[in-house]
Structures are given as C-alpha cells and as structure tokens.
Amino acid sequence: xxxxxxxxxSLFAPAQAQSCGELAPLPAATQVAWISRSGRRVWGRSELxxxxxxxxxxxxxxxxxxxxxLVQALGMAPRRGGRAARVPYKITIFDVQSDWLCRPVEGAAxxxxxxxxxxCEERDARPTRxxxxxxxxxxxxxxxxxxxxxxxxxxxxxxxxxxxxxxVMPLDRFISGA
Numbered sequence: 001x002x003x004x005x006x007x008x009x010s011l012f013a014p015a016q017a018q019s020c021g022e023l024a025p026l027p028a029a030t031q032v033a034w035i036s037r038s039g040r041r042v043w044g045r046s047e048l049x050x051x052x053x054x055x056x057x058x059x060x061x062x063x064x065x066x067x068x069x070l071v072q073a074l075g076m077a078p079r080r081g082g083r084a085a086r087v088p089y090k091i092t093i094f095d096v097q098s099d100w101l102c103r104p105v106e107g108a109a110x111x112x113x114x115x116x117x118x119x120c121e122e123r124d125a126r127p128t129r130x131x132x133x134x135x136x137x138x139x140x141x142x143x144x145x146x147x148x149x150x151x152x153x154x155x156x157x158x159x160x161x162x163x164x165x166x167x168v169m170p171l172d173r174f175i176s177g178a
Contacts, residue, residue: 032094034094037088049104049154102117115152
C-alpha cells in the first residue's frame, strides 16, 4: 500500500510543480504592502500576507481600478465582488528585509529558496482567512475577477514588519496617487 502511495505522489508531484509559475526575485530590502479591511487589527505574532509595493503600482498602471477590483486581483474578494469588494480597505506599507519574508508555497521543502525568499513553514503555507478565494499555493494570488495569475505574495510577521516603522492610508487614496 505504501508503494502505491509513493507512486501516486511521484506521478502528481511534478505536475503540481509545473502548474506553478516563476516567482520574481527580491532585493535584500524592499517595500511591501498589507491590504486589509479598515477596522482590521493584528497582534505581534500575527502573520500578514503582503505584496511588493512596486508590483502593486505596476498592476495599477496596467489595470486602472478601484479598491474593489484591486482586492479581487489580490484574491480577497469573489468573482462577482460582493460585500468584500464594497467595504473600505486600508493599505499598510512597510520597509522590510527579504530574510523576514517567506513565500506561501504548498509542498515546498523546508528551507527552499524561491526567488530569493525562503518558503514558509508548512503551517504558514496555507491560505489565511481573508485570502482563501484567491489562494493558489504557488506564492502568488489568483485574480478572482479574471481567473488569471494575480500578484506575488509573501508572508511576514507583524513584529518584524513593524520594526522599521510603517505608513497606513485608505486604499482609495493610495490608488488615486499611485
């Protein structure tokens, strides 16, 4: 029975690895953004799902959008938008070191480097409550509106991300000034 299981795993593991696309490399220090509902708070040990600010601005240049469409691109709202696309959001921007980040890639070996960032531990590579709709397990989101690849995502602990300070503003304000 064990050999049958091993055979099935070996048959499906390469297919699963090939279904994920390449991840963009990161410099040693970068700016990341955590997008959340306006009233959402986190604790010191909380893990945040973040995207690079440069990737976010590039997406906004290519896809003129409002906050509802952007949260769909991040996989935080369903295809039709619904309530998740209509509530107010905020953006929190952090300066971080790449070694504080991890990539949520399911099935990645512990300590594997993916685009200059280590893979998250197995418990941190699962979808977070607010990102289930667009979770791919590949280190990037699923754009729920277009069913296309969204933005590269990483995880960071709040305590690490906030250690160099941060900036918070309404997401609509960031979009209008991006």
